[in-house]
Amino acid sequence: MTGKLITFEGPDGAGKTSALNAIVAQIQPQLGDRLVVTREPGGNQISESIRQIILDRHNTAMDKRTEALLYAAARRQHIVQKILPALKGDQLVLCDRFIDSSIAYQGAGRGIGEDAVATMNEFATEGLTPDLTLYFDVDAAVGLKRIQTHRQDEINRLDVEALSFHHRVQAAYLRLLAANPDRIKRVDASQSLDQVVAQGLAIIQTKLPQYFTTEGKSKL
Ligand SMILES: Nc1ncnc2c1ncn2[C@@H]1O[C@H](COP(=O)(O)OP(=O)(O)OP(=O)(O)O)[C@@H](O)[C@H]1O
Ligand SMILES: Cc1cn([C@H]2C[C@H](O)[C@@H](COP(=O)(O)O)O2)c(=O)[nH]c1=O
Numbered sequence: 249m250t251g252k253l254i255t256f257e258g259p260d261g262a263g264k265t266s267a268l269n270a271i272v273a274q275i276q277p278q279l280g281d282r283l284v285v286t287r288e289p290g291g292n293q294i295s296e297s298i299r300q301i302i303l304d305r306h307n308t309a310m311d312k313r314t315e316a317l318l319y320a321a322a323r324r325q326h327i328v329q330k331i332l333p334a335l336k337g338d339q340l341v342l343c344d345r346f347i348d349s350s351i352a353y354q355g356a357g358r359g360i361g362e363d364a365v366a367t368m369n370e371f372a373t374e375g376l377t378p379d380l381t382l383y384f385d386v387d388a389a390v391g392l393k394r395i396q397t398h399r400q401d402e403i404n405r406l407d408v409e410a411l412s413f414h415h416r417v418q419a420a421y422l423r424l425l426a427a428n429p430d431r432i433k434r435v436d437a438s439q440s441l442d443q444v445v446a447q448g449l450a451i452i453q454t455k456l457p458q459y460f461t462t463e464g465k466s467k468l
Contacts, residue, residue: 251335252456253376255346258384259418260407261391262437263444267384268344270445271452279459284334287344289322292329298322303404310405316354316365323347324372331376340459346378348424348432353406356420357413380455382448383425384437388414391437 256264265287272285289299301307302318323346334341347369355362392414395407425432433451437444453460 249335251339252379253341255343255378255381257345257348257381258437259386259388259391259414261394262384262386263441264384265344266441267444267448268342271449274449279340282339284339284341286330288326288346289319291326295322295326305405307405312358312360316360319350320369320372327373327376347373348381352417352420357417362420381432382451383421383432383434385434386437388418
């Protein structure tokens with residue numbers, strides 16, 4: 249496979265989706281239809297249906313292992329139906345969240361165990377690992393405050409968890425960052441959105457220069 253997979257990770261409200269959209273706006277003219285933008289849970293009809301079930305605030309009875317399995321099932325379908333075909337077709341895939349979210353949220357946040365969730369996801373991913381992960385680093389409380397202030401209509405079942413849950417998620421992300429220095433790069437998400445976008449884009453262009461020429465034209 250010659251395509252590349254870049255994932256965007258971080259606590260809720262870190263600004264991943266905002267930054268991803270701004271980065272896409274900048275590189276889409278160069279990459280055209282060689283660029284694939286997607287998200288987890290979701291990215292295809294089956295996985296989007298699973299997303300609705302997982303994030304529905306009425307599903308308060310959902311067991312934590314059921315939740316972990318549903319994220320992994322959505323991921324499996326996403327990989328098979330969208331990510332692998334794109335990578336086989338030499339495309340650059342930008343994905344809003346991936347396996348690190350499961351390790352941080354279900355492994356640490358829910359307390360299932362980071363190693364157990366990583367092992368369980370091996371079955372879903374068959375070892376597929378991102379080529380690059382941008383970690384949007386912001387204090388969990390700051391991220392939640394951004395959501396509560398600006399995004400009342402989209403608050404989901406995980407957003408409303410206690411601050412202690414989100415602190416466990418953030419701590420797990422920082423452990424992943426420390427353990428995977430080649431793959432996971434930190435973006436200071438406490439900056440202005442423009443600064444966040446500039447830092448994220450610079451990391452992508454440094455790590456995957458083959459997609460960008462000095463003239464600003466795609467080499468794909
Ligand atoms: N750098 C920033 N500074 C201040 N506010 C920001 C910044 N980036 C994004 N926001 C705002 O914070 C809110 C959350 O942003 P966004 O949806 O991009 O975060 P996210 O990391 O994708 O969150 P989630 O994982 O919960 O979907 C939005 O209202 C957005 O406008
Ligand atoms: C992939 C994935 C996601 N989550 C959580 C993280 C968020 O709270 C929601 C997704 O909502 P977003 O607005 O699209 O960020 O789901 C998780 O707990 N585990 C996962 O594997």
